[in-house]
Amino acid sequence: MAGFNKVVHSYDEALAGLTDNMTLMVGGFGLCGIPEGLINHMVKLGVTGLTAISNNAGVDDFGLGLLLKQRQISTMIASYVGENATFEQQMLSGELNVVLTPQGTLAEKIRAGGAGIPAFFTATGYGTPIADGKETREIKGRHYVLEESLTADFALVRAWKADTMGNLVFRKTAANFNPMMATAGKITVVEAEEIVQPGELDPNHIHTPGIYVDRVIQASFEKRIEQRTVKAAK
Amino acid sequence: MALSREQLAQRVAKEMQDGFYVNLGIGIPTLVANYIPEGMQVMLQSENGLLGMGEFPTEDAIDADLINAGKQTVTAVAGASFFSSAESFAMIRGGHVDLTVLGAFEVDVNGSIASWMIPGKLIKGMGGAMDLVAGADNIIVTMMHADKHGNSKLLPLCELPLTGYGCIKRVMTDLAFIEIKDGAFHLLERAPGVSVEEIIAKTAGKLIVPEHVPEMVF
Numbered sequence: 001m002a003g004f005n006k007v008v009h010s011y012d013e014a015l016a017g018l019t020d021n022m023t024l025m026v027g028g029f030g031l032c033g034i035p036e037g038l039i040n041h042m043v044k045l046g047v048t049g050l051t052a053i054s055n056n057a058g059v060d061d062f063g064l065g066l067l068l069k070q071r072q073i074s075t076m077i078a079s080y081v082g083e084n085a086t087f088e089q090q091m092l093s094g095e096l097n098v099v100l101t102p103q104g105t106l107a108e109k110i111r112a113g114g115a116g117i118p119a120f121f122t123a124t125g126y127g128t129p130i131a132d133g134k135e136t137r138e139i140k141g142r143h144y145v146l147e148e149s150l151t152a153d154f155a156l157v158r159a160w161k162a163d164t165m166g167n168l169v170f171r172k173t174a175a176n177f178n179p180m181m182a183t184a185g186k187i188t189v190v191e192a193e194e195i196v197q198p199g200e201l202d203p204n205h206i207h208t209p210g211i212y213v214d215r216v217i218q219a220s221f222e223k224r225i226e227q228r229t230v231k232a233a234k
Numbered sequence: 235m236a237l238s239r240e241q242l243a244q245r246v247a248k249e250m251q252d253g254f255y256v257n258l259g260i261g262i263p264t265l266v267a268n269y270i271p272e273g274m275q276v277m278l279q280s281e282n283g284l285l286g287m288g289e290f291p292t293e294d295a296i297d298a299d300l301i302n303a304g305k306q307t308v309t310a311v312a313g314a315s316f317f318s319s320a321e322s323f324a325m326i327r328g329g330h331v332d333l334t335v336l337g338a339f340e341v342d343v344n345g346s347i348a349s350w351m352i353p354g355k356l357i358k359g360m361g362g363a364m365d366l367v368a369g370a371d372n373i374i375v376t377m378m379h380a381d382k383h384g385n386s387k388l389l390p391l392c393e394l395p396l397t398g399y400g401c402i403k404r405v406m407t408d409l410a411f412i413e414i415k416d417g418a419f420h421l422l423e424r425a426p427g428v429s430v431e432e433i434i435a436k437t438a439g440k441l442i443v444p445e446h447v448p449e450m451v452f
Contacts (some may be wrong), residue, residue, distance in 0.1 A: 017424075029283070030301065030305040032282070032305070033299070034302045044416035052299055079356060079359050079362070080357050080359035080360070082358030088357070092357075100357075100360060102364035102365050103281065103365060104281075104319075104326060104364075104369070107318070107320040108320060110255075110320070122327065123327070123368040123369070124365045124369070125325065125364050126398075127397045127400070128395065128396040128397060128398065128399065130360075133272055171302055172284075172299040172300045172310070173284050173297045173301055173302075175318050177319050178318070179320070180318060180319065218300070223298035224298070225301075228310070229306040230290050230291060230296065230307070231289055231291070232289040232293060233293065233294070
């Protein structure tokens, strides 16, 4: 790597420094927008004791479900885990520590983490089990819960287009958690469908500026669909 | 007769207004989109990062990068926008969504709602439901009035872990349209052919019944 060229050419380089017991953020909503190749490579590396921060836990044979099956994840921070039977079984047996977090609070914890804000007050979850043990405060007549922000050793992100300097553009609803996670990793690794030269992306249209990004790898994706819903052609 | 799922959705759709931004939850709320009155423009918000959700795609237009919060493949209408999850919940938490429709296991006379967890049985997570109920002012909860054994789901106090405390003002069940205020359920409308007596019998929380209770009109 030289100067601002962040492109790496192997998954070993992309995940160099990732070791046991680290905290990871993994982009995606369901199977949409997940960094497939980076997840697959973590299975190969066999790292264990991971704390994974991701909205969902994949399905049994794809996405984070692959890491769960190999028992590489010890703590999972997520908002919804309904699609994964392995997950449910490991959670009920106590093997897996799960911190269920409201989706908007999870998104904001990550956004705040990347923006250097240590905690924030939100009305979400006040009076529910999520607020147990947390500081609450009444502000202008409403009750709020103090939520601490999140950062990670590695943020694993999937983008549509990246330039070699790490400027990113996401596609449709594959953006989801990826833009915030890109800002909240000590090392942010981006798996992109296409890598272009600086200047080829219109600066007006860049979603994530390259300052947040450390490594970029080009990949092709399976893009598995969870619920294939269609209407009849006219 | 109790309302079918479709009728329930149809009645909720009458609460829409032209120019509304609306978030529809999974299940019956999703069906509401099928009954938006002709000539009315409504933009559907999907919390995974889409404002302006369209119908399901045709087979040749399926795009794995375009899904709704239920992980179903969808389309985007003209004038739609895509954004991150943080932006999406800024819209929700910031009170910018005009109407939110979601399901529940239980509601109570204080306007509290339980919808995400049955201890020992079902632990899938709350997804965006806690943020939606905390952030929106105009919420309609769609649910069955009682379980299949006739046990009321409209309670003096929710028994299951809460999704939100004191945040629900309107409930549309298969039997009745109900408002929650001043620590009681208020009966606004009944499903066609459903008696006030049946609604009273299946409502465990305090229920205020006016002299005349109109039937729902479709």
